[in-house]
Amino acid sequence: MYIPRLGTADLHIHTSASDGVAHVHELLNFITHHRPMLDVIAITDHDTLDASLWAYEGRHQYPFDIVPGVEVSSRGGHVLALWVTTPIPRDMSLPETVAAIHEAGGVAILAHPFHVEIDVSRHNARRHWQHPSVLLDCGLDAIESYNAGVVTPGSNWLAGYFARKIGLTVTGSSDAHTLGAVGTGVTRFTGHTSVHLRAAFAEQRTRAEGRTWPIIEYVNYLRHATQRKAQTSMASTT
Structure with a gap:
């Protein structure tokens, strides 16, 4: 029996255009040489499309598909716009x-x-828990049910549970801020291109998989975040 090949996508990756470590060019070269299993990626920096559009314009140079995207800061949580x-x-309601x-x-x-400790207030997380229908009513297309970088215990399980409960498509992503974290969380779908992926979204035929970041990637990111915060603080006082 023929079993169609499942494609692999990492739809949540950051670069130095926001709070990631690597420049977009460095990131794309790393994926080319070290993440051959990825068929599709999306660069989703916080509230900026600069790096994502740069990558998208040069997508034909790489052996994987690139979806343009951004992570939008809404008042109801972070939303990946692909x-x-x-x-x-930013700062609109969900x-x-x-x-x-x-x-x-x-x-x-x-x-x-x-993941209340990083980006979503306890009020919003509690609202999602008490009234999961709000996620469906607002027109969301999917829920990131596996995020490889989260540290809040049970947050991925809860996201998957509510996605199933209200019938929303699921995605898995690395939320990588360092090169070594890329590909730790993925979305699986039938096919291998971004066209196939979008069709899988429409048909709700995706699967979320992954593993947590290696410890060294948390260390690398925290070191980078600390240095970035110090530089910002120094700049604001000069």
Whole structure:
């Protein structure tokens, strides 16, 4: 019996255009030589499309597909906007953010919805828990049910549970801020291109898989974040 090959996508990766360690060119070269299992990637820096669009414009140079994207800071949590090439305003409500992503022709994915210690307030996480239908009512296309970088105990399990409960498509991603974390979380789908991936979203035929970042990648990211914070602090006092 023929079993179609499952493609592999990492749809949540950061570069130095926001708070990642590596420059976009360095990231793409690393994936080319060290992550051959990835068929599709999305660079989703915080509230900026610069690196993602640069990569998307040069996508034909690489042996994997590149989806343009951005991680949007909404008042209801972080939302991955995929297949967008125009900016999405930050600090809007969750329904407003999803609507703006759809208006731009994109797919809206709620990122790490129960990872309260980093990006989503306890109020929002509690709201998702008590009223999961709000995630469906606002028009979300998917939930990131596996995020390899989260440290909040049980947050991935909760995300997967609510995705199943309300019938939303799931994704898995690395949320990589360092090169070594790329590919630790992935979305599996039938096919191997971004066209196949988008069809899988529409048909709700995706699977989220992964493993947590290696300890050294947490160390590398925390070192980078500390240095970045110190540099920002120094700049603000000069």
